[in-house]
Amino acid sequence: MNINERFRDIRKLCDMSQEQLGNILGLSRSGVSEIESGRRNVTDKHIRLLTIDSINGKFINEEWLRTGKGEPFKPLTRAQSITDFAADIIKEDDSFKARLIEALSKLSEDDWKVLEGIAEKLADNKKD
The missing domain is CATH 1.10.260.40 (lambda repressor-like DNA-binding domains)
Structure with a gap:
C-alpha cells in the first residue's frame, strides 16, 4: 500500500x-x-x-x-480518553452516566477519599 x-x-x-x-x-x-x-x-x-x-x-x-509501519492512529493518552468520555456524556444530557458524573463533580476532597477507600475494598474483594 x-x-x-x-x-x-x-x-x-x-x-x-x-x-x-x-x-x-x-x-x-x-x-x-x-x-x-x-x-x-x-x-x-x-x-x-x-x-x-x-x-x-x-x-x-x-x-x-x-x-505504513505501525497503526493508523496513535493510542489516546489518559487525558484524551477522559475528555472523549466526558464529551460523549455531555451529549447524552440526562443519562445515568451524566447524572453520575455531575454528582461526582460535586464531591469534596474528603468524599473522594471515602470513595477511593470503597473502590479499593471492592478491588480487594474481587481478587479473593
Missing part, C-alpha cells in the same frame, strides 16, 4: 468525505480525489495538517501515514 492509498484509508477511517478532508487541507474535493488516485502527491504540508491535531477524535500516526 502506498502513501496515497493510506491517505484514502485515513479519510475513510475518520468517516470523512473528500470535501470534509479538503477543508482541513485547504484543497477542493477534486484535489483530495487526485491525491487518493495517485495523480497528485501527498506533501509534507498535508501530513503536518493531518497529524498536528485530532480529526474526529483520532490522532493520525505520522509514521504509518508515511511508511
Whole structure:
C-alpha cells in the first residue's frame, strides 16, 4: 500500500468525505480525489495538517501515514480518553452516566477519599 492509498484509508477511517478532508487541507474535493488516485502527491504540508491535531477524535500516526509501519492512529493518552468520555456524556444530557458524573463533580476532597477507600475494598474483594 502506498502513501496515497493510506491517505484514502485515513479519510475513510475518520468517516470523512473528500470535501470534509479538503477543508482541513485547504484543497477542493477534486484535489483530495487526485491525491487518493495517485495523480497528485501527498506533501509534507498535508501530513503536518493531518497529524498536528485530532480529526474526529483520532490522532493520525505520522509514521504509518508515511511508511505504513505501525497503526493508523496513535493510542489516546489518559487525558484524551477522559475528555472523549466526558464529551460523549455531555451529549447524552440526562443519562445515568451524566447524572453520575455531575454528582461526582460535586464531591469534596474528603468524599473522594471515602470513595477511593470503597473502590479499593471492592478491588480487594474481587481478587479473593
